[in-house]
Amino acid sequence: MIDTRKLIGAKYFNQGVIAYLKSQNLTDELPLIVNSTRDYVGHGSHTLSTAGGNYVSGVSVFGSGIGTAKGGSPKARVAAYKVCWPFHNSGGCYDADIFDGIDQAIYDGVDVLSLSIGSPPAEYYDDTIAIASFHALKKGIPVVCSAGNSGPSMATATNIAPWILTVGASTLDREFQAPIELGNGQRFWGSSLSRPLAGRKLYPLITGAQAKATTASADDAMLCKPKTLDRSKVNGKILVCLTGGSSRIDKGMQAVLAGAVGMILCNDRFSGFKIIADLHVLPASHISYNDGQAVSSYINSRKNPMGYLIPPSSKVNTKPSPIMAAFSSRGPNMISPEIIKPDVTAPGVNIIAAFSGAVSPTGEPFDNRTVPYITMSGTSMSCPHVSGIVGLLKALHPEWSPAAIKSAIMTSATISDNTMNLMLDGGSPIFAPATPFIYGSGHIHPTGAIDPGLVYDLSPNDYLEFLCASGYKEKNIRVFADENFKCPVFCSILNFNYPSIGVQNLTGSVTLTRRLKNVGRPGVYRVIVRRPEGVKVSVKPRVLKFWKIGEEKRFELTMTGAVAEGQIGYGTLIWTDDKHFVKSPIVVSSGFF
The missing domain is CATH 2.60.40.2310 (Immunoglobulin-like)
Structure with a gap:
């Protein structure tokens, strides 16, 4: 007899992307769109296990962060609806596939929809996720979405419809530390999940700008872009690169190709204080903007600068935490400025969760490693944290509406960190306190949401009246309403x-x-x-x-x-x-x- 409580469902939807590729005469990319639910990227496995993964003991990432892993609703049955596909060396999620996937999920009777996808804000009647999620709402299905990863720029939040629970990203009180030690004794607390540097000794340091090839600009070389580094200058040294212009992982690969034994990745001013524990292909450490300035100053002031990368290790109960991630998209809401978005924030930095065995941890063609678990960062990771909580609340309070569940999560959220000070903004060069346009109502507090x-x-009708108050014509509102809906004579967003x-x-x-x-x-x-x-x-x-x-x-x-x-x-x-x-x-x- 099959225990249906442990079943995992999976379906794929690809007619939209196939139609697009044919319309653009990109038929050579059609073989990438396979008729399979298998995860060839890893993103879906990671987010699904975060929302509903069962208890698994002894989980780690290359030996770091060892412990028991579980999702937000660890006893849930989970269903995956694959709507995103690789092409053009990246991928995309097409409206027709998203709509078909959500429609099927509604038909299948799911209890919660978790969407770690998004697109630039648009009027709600032109927003596929807004339309489809409204139809889920009418069936009593809460929809949780990621806010996007376009921070720290303001007015970048996506999935901003008021019936969607929109989630920003913040840190945990766990760090994967990979300290840097300079020849003068200075030490900086970087982050990484790379392999250790061979030998406990100091190595020569060189910046990308100092190692530039004759045909490259100093700016491009400092970003460690492909074909910008001179191997004769880099070989046997620790290379210092700057974020931006290319992926963090690719910078490490360029360092390997140039003969570097290790890499120090420094944030630019735009990236601020937030550092990521990547699974680099060589010994590496990612440090903040201020620390990067200090490292560069040391290198430029010494004839023979030296340094060492201390092996990565995990540390818990770090302070302050949580801190808002620099990449987390922010408000104000560009369609409905009276509706503060995101709604809440949740852990979205260096999250350990399951990964697909069909792809390497970096996804780069030069990386042939496979791992069952990995750390990933993004509002894609914070979204399923909240989805898991929504699942638990639905089980505890089946009579609550999606709006009631959303309210419980929002009004119980906290804006303080574990030092009892206001949460800080990791995207601020001065580490300023964050605001509601960054964290919404605050950082999730699950036990508080149980009893708000x-x-x-x-009700769904309240949301329809909100659209009326927003100036939408009844013909546009019909994509949300089941029947001909008539706007009331008077309604105000202020009373929403x-x-x-x-x-x-x-x-x-x-x-x-x-x-x-x-x-x-x-x-x-x-x-x-x-x-x-x-x-x-x-x-x-x-x-x-x-x-x-x-x-x-x-x-x-x-x-x-x-x-x-x-x-x-x-x-x-x-x-x-x-x-x-x-x-x-x-x-x-x-x-x-």
Whole structure:
């Protein structure tokens, strides 16, 4: 007899990409689109195991980070819908395949949809994921999506429809440390999962710019681009490269081809403090921008600079943590600026999870290694962390709507790190505190989401009215509605019952209405407001009494004043009965965010 609780389902959808390749006369790439559910990239295996992988003991990546691995919903049955395909040396996910995959998942009766894919923001009626996820919502299926990896630039967040739970990426309190030691005794805490450097001795150091080939520019050589390095200068040395212009792994391969024994990868100013533990093809360490500046200064001030790469090791309980990843895409929301995106942040840096045996850990043609587990970083990795939590919440509270589950996760999130200070922004050159446009409502707190006390609930009809309030015509809204939907005579985005609060163009006074539903024991909740600078905030009533589960209460929040031109004001609204703390970020501006 088969135990169906342990079954894994898999289906593939490729008619969209095949049609595209034929239309572009790229038939020579059609053999890459195989009729198979097998993961030839590794991304799908990694994200699926993060969301629903079972308990596996003794997991490590090349001996680092050893421990027991599990997904967010470790007892779940999982189903994979393959909609992304390789071509043009990279790959893509085509609208027709995405829609077919989501439609099939809805038909199959999945409980949660986890989508670690995305595309640039578009009007919702032109956004395939927004349309398809709305149809999932109507069937009671929560949809969790990644925010994108285009940070630290602002206004880059994807999957920004209000019915999607959008996830940014932040760090864990575990690091894979690969320290660098210079000849003058200085030590810098880099990160890597590469093999150790042979011999406990100092090696000569050289920068890519110093090692440039005669036909290359110093800038390209510093980026360690292909054919920019002179082997006679690099051979037997540790090469220092700068991020940008090519993949981090390929820089290591160029170092190998040039005869380097190791590589120090330094962040450019844009990449800031966030360092990644890559599985480099040679001994290597990835260091921050500031540390890279110090290493370069040492090399340029010495006649014979020397250094050593200390073997990688894992360290837990690191502080501060979490820190927002530099790559994590940020708001404001370019389609609906009143809706703060992302919604929350979750671990997305150096995440250990399963990997496909059909591809090397780097995916590069020169890499013939295979590994059962690997670290990967991205909002693709943070998304399934939240999907796993959603799965657990659905099991614990089957009566909750997707919006209630989303509210529970958002209002229980925290904005503090493990030093009890505000979370920092890894994409900031000065390591400044992060804001709601970076972390949304905060970093996930799963145990808090189990018992949030109160939730901001929404029905599919509420979302349709949101589209009306956004100025969408009824003919555009029909792609979301099952029947002919008529917009009400009056509706306002300000009264849309979202768990976070965004107001733009505040130049006087504005009043918002919200509803809270009791999902816990009877209780009396009082309000606490941390107002944005320059804005007066009042709430009526200031106390809400709930006598039974499912009871709803309304309140009004009035904001008066203005923030300085070009500035943004941040605040917090909290409802508490001294046990639960139902928190909502407030973001206010005097113009477009």
